[in-house]
Amino acid sequence: xxxxxxxxxxxxxxxxxxxxxxxxxxxxxxxxxxxxxxxxxxxxxxxxxxxxxxxxxxxxxxxxxxxxxxxxxxxxxxxxxxxxxxxxxxxxxxxxxxxxxxxxxxxxxxxxxxxxxxxxxxxxxxxxxxxxxxxxxxxxxxxxxxxxxxxxxxxxxxxxxxxxxxxxxxxxxxxxxxxxxxxxxxxxxxxxxxxxxxxxxxxxxxxxxxxxxxxxxxxxxxxxxxxxxxxxxxxxxxxxxxxxxxxxxxxxxxxxxxxxxxxxxxxxxxxxxxxxxxxxxxxxxxxxxxxxxxxxxxxxxxxxxxxxxxxxxxxxxxxxxxxxxxxxxxxxxxxxxxxxxxxxxx
Ligand SMILES: Nc1ncnc2c1ncn2[C@@H]1O[C@H](COP(=O)(O)OP(=O)(O)O)[C@@H](O)[C@H]1O
Ligand SMILES: [Mg+2]
Numbered sequence: 001x002x003x004x005x006x007x008x009x010x011x012x013x014x015x016x017x018x019x020x021x022x023x024x025x026x027x028x029x030x031x032x033x034x035x036x037x038x039x040x041x042x043x044x045x046x047x048x049x050x051x052x053x054x055x056x057x058x059x060x061x062x063x064x065x066x067x068x069x070x071x072x073x074x075x076x077x078x079x080x081x082x083x084x085x086x087x088x089x090x091x092x093x094x095x096x097x098x099x100x101x102x103x104x105x106x107x108x109x110x111x112x113x114x115x116x117x118x119x120x121x122x123x124x125x126x127x128x129x130x131x132x133x134x135x136x137x138x139x140x141x142x143x144x145x146x147x148x149x150x151x152x153x154x155x156x157x158x159x160x161x162x163x164x165x166x167x168x169x170x171x172x173x174x175x176x177x178x179x180x181x182x183x184x185x186x187x188x189x190x191x192x193x194x195x196x197x198x199x200x201x202x203x204x205x206x207x208x209x210x211x212x213x214x215x216x217x218x219x220x221x222x223x224x225x226x227x228x229x230x231x232x233x234x235x236x237x238x239x240x241x242x243x244x245x246x247x248x249x250x251x252x253x254x255x256x257x258x259x260x261x262x263x264x265x266x267x268x269x270x271x272x273x274x275x276x277x278x279x280x281x282x283x284x285x286x287x288x289x290x291x292x293x294x295x296x297x298x299x300x301x302x303x304x305x306x307x308x309x310x311x312x313x314x315x316x317x318x319x320x321x322x323x324x325x326x327x328x329x330x331x332x333x334x335x336x337x338x339x340x341x342x343x344x345x346x
Pocket of ligand 1 (some may be wrong): 143173175179180181182183185211212213214215216218239242243244245292305306
């Protein structure tokens with residue numbers, strides 16, 4: 001049997017570039033080389049594309065980009081034999097310019113099957129404001145929020161502050177609309193912090209979202225499938241800091257704790273798993289997503305937080321861990337995702 005040629009796309013012009021390197025190197029390591037033939041395609045932080053033919057170990061620490069003699073720079077994704085041969089792509093990219101429908105659009109134009117959500121679901125999943133609107137339409141429970149565009153902030157910041165103070169109050173969360181890994185997110189406890197937080201969030205996007213703080217436990221559910229998706233067991237994250245920021249996600253050497261399965265009643269567990277599937281269907285998900293929830297500590301009230309169409313994918317990341325506990329190993333998960341990519345393309 002001839003091998004399936006898989007194009008792994010990694011890196012990306014995104015603040016989550018380094019996270020992608022970690023995810024991609026884990027995916028590459030776990031792929032069955034008897035079954036799959038890999039072509040690795042790297043995107044540097046400036047957005048330049050390369051076919052990378054060097055050793056895979058150099059992907060994790062970013063040194064692949066210095067491996068000049070193994071980089072093919074001059075190629076077109078539309079006219080290159082190496083690219084033409086690829087049967088299926090796996091864009092292991094997080095954040096804008098990769099998880100947001102842009103690369104998915106390119107792959108559509110190339111006419112190739114690819115792992116994960118399509119253009120629409122990826123774009124919606126990346127935009128926290130659009131996502132909330134769709135969740136609302138689907139009847140999913142969520143906290144209060146306001147979205148602010150930079151052009152309006154520049155015109156009348158006082159009015160926006162007033163509106164946030166009366167409709168949301170403190171503490172509140174300020175986030176760029178299109179980002180991930182907690183980049184640009186802050187928790188504001190007063191007006192001063194709110195103004196600073198808004199300015200910070202505008203560094204990353206022209207649109208931001210301000211949300212009411214929820215005194216919560218953080219619960220996550222993995223979804224896998226196309227037309228008939230399945231939901232995993234639930235996991236809980238106990239952040240090492242006041243909230244799950246970039247540092248506690250990736251840099252604190254595992255001080256944030258993942259508890260799988262999450263210690264929740266059967267009733268709440270089932271509700272969340274159903275909400276996860278509803279959210280996935282609402283955005284038109286394919287392949288995979290991780291759906292994140294808040295459960296209010298005092299009342300057990302459930303709120304949906306967000307959907308991640310390309311969740312962290314290292315072997316210690318929540319998404320693959322949740323499936324492992326549900327009965328699908330990291331290795332089998334990759335096989336399943338590639339099968340789903342072909343199935344979606346039928
Ligand atoms: N409304 C909220 N109430 C309480 N904590 C929040 C709220 N929004 C975000 N957080 C905290 O900030 C973290 C990052 O926010 P999130 O919306 O998940 O952004 P990202 O897409 O970067 O993961 C969450 O995991 C949680 O710890
Ligand atoms: Mg999150």
